[in-house]
Amino acid sequence: MIEMQLGPSGVNGRGSGDVPRQGELTPDVIEEILRKFLGLPAAPAVVAAKKGIRPSLCAGCGHRAAFYAIRATFPAGILPSDIGCYTLGMNFGAVDTCHCMGACIGQGAGFYHAYAAGGADFATIVVTIGDSTFFRAGLPGLINAVFQGARFILVILDNATTAMTGHQPTPQIGVRADGSEGRKVFIPDLVRACGVRHLREIDPYDVEAFTAALKEADSFIRSPEGDIAVLIAGHPCIVNRAARQAQAVFAMSITDDCVGCRVCIDAFECPAILFDEEQDRAQIDQNRCIGCGVCVHVCPTDAIRAEGSKA
Template sequence: IQHKALNEKHLKISEKFNTLTPYNMHNLKSKTSYPFGVVTGGIPSSVVQDLFEEYERIDIPILKLGAPYPFPEKLADEFMDACDKVLVIEETDTVIEYMLRDKRKTLGRLSGHVPMEGELVPEKIEIVLNKALGDCGLAPLSDSDNGLEAFDLVGGLELPIRKPTLCPGCPHRASFYSIRKALPKAIFPSDIGCYTLGSNLGVVDTVLDMGAGITMASGFWNAYIQDDVKKPIVATMGDSTFFHSGTTGLINAVYNDSRFLLVILDNHITAMTGMQPSITQGDRVDGRKGNPISLETIVKGCGVDYIKVLDPYDTKNMIQEVKDAYAHVNDPDGGIAVIISRHPCVIGFKETAIPEKIEVLVTEDCDDCGFCHLRFECPAMVRNEETEKTEINPVLCVQCGVCLQICPKDAVEKV
């Protein structure tokens, strides 16, 4: 009964979207044929309209689909029938293009006219339109190559490619370093958070959705153990994500006797989405006090007996703790091990995250191996092209002192 009611509701919505509305509209003239038209949705709709107004191209009709689901098939067919060729410009995934029935008339990502990746900025959309118009034997928007000139200008600057990376002094970086140092051949399922950037450090192999770090770790264990293979598995998850989506997966893993190490990266805050307070701290969003929830208590309540809490800034200790935890995982009488890697976020707790500032410098022993800025990826460690040595950028350095422990050549020392 409910299914039928939903189908009827869906049909009514579809009928409304199949008429000209503020959401779905075109500017076709009655009984007029066009050699070329544009179907667009999202932000590109405004860009296309602005470009046509700027270049006074009233000869090109536009079908704007602001509500593409349920897909307005009648409206789309009406537009397609009036045009010899149609260019689809949409962001971000290919949706509208797939829904158009006459693929022989359709230009877009599938035809190679619209890039499969990258943001559709106005300059790029202008290039796309000019190419499609040219392929259809029509005049481009303009004779100038404004869009191409902009891209050539940026390309000629030879700007360095910078990957997104964790902040200077981020405790997650120290955690990832220790995990990989202790178990370099492990599988590393992870989760959604700023710690997803651990992929740069080789300690994040999978990111699916919130909570999947634990459930995929459990799945990997069961997939390998059926062939009697004990593969080391280290899952990572933030404290906020664990409270949000980790407990059910952990209970399921314990119940099914999966074996892996879970490292909960506890930085006392929900950093990625705007520095909202973590429930472990007892601070509500509106500033009022709440009742803090103990992470250790919740983990123990999920059935985990092996729980260790440590500070990741002490990398030597954490490396050993990771090895000890995996020994418990691998023990026939053991089970899932959980390490809570606890250190406040250096951005959210600027005054208290690093109580003892440690000023450091790079000595002449530096042999330009690049480990600190290429593998450890500390933004404050930069290579001086003239001296071919690493230097400390004092503007970025938060003086956490972790670099004293990770340099392979011991070329970092206190000032």
């Protein structure tokens, strides 16, 4: 709009081709524009994970922490999921299926019955669904799965909002779309009302506790009295500024212990972790990193460090 008002001449912008016509104006893109404008040499060849190829979960997203723990705990697991920003878990192998909204729970039950028909041993099935999708379409599938005696782990990724479609509040928040107050409806109450007996609530930022809960859930579903285990992985969406400002912020760095294995890129895919091709090692992009500290759990050589709190 500003370019159009100023007219066609003398403006370095989208019209002149100096600014890309598509894509986000991320810090690296703006740096490139400024370097060209100021006649400075090109930036060093630091390449973001899969940069320019596909979108990824936000830096510091709690879903990534949950997905990482699920993949690490059950590398041969079957992982049905659903529609939301968490579908992006597909990028790093944490989501196997995505069909119509709410289908993931029915798929999990179907996979269980198909595999169990071949004998007592069955692959671990971990179904993931977002909190708003669960409210919208998850309940009938869960009731049926409990009633039919399916055995799988259901992880409800609860970020306390409907992030993908514009942060509409969920019934658990107690605020209607017009801002008025509504009577809250709680996910744990709904899960218990569906007949689920094994229910745990954990913040997935605590990767060790979440991993322990996954293992406990797997033991439950395989026990004689077991059926469905539900974990509520609760961590607020980090796009929610108030929630982000309320959490600890660590000063992150990667030490010389980095051996360039790319595990933090390929198995974790935080957009704040870049790979320096020239030096063959990972780096933290301090402009994107929110200092959540979760990536320290990922590096096999303990090269990623989280220190103190910047806040």
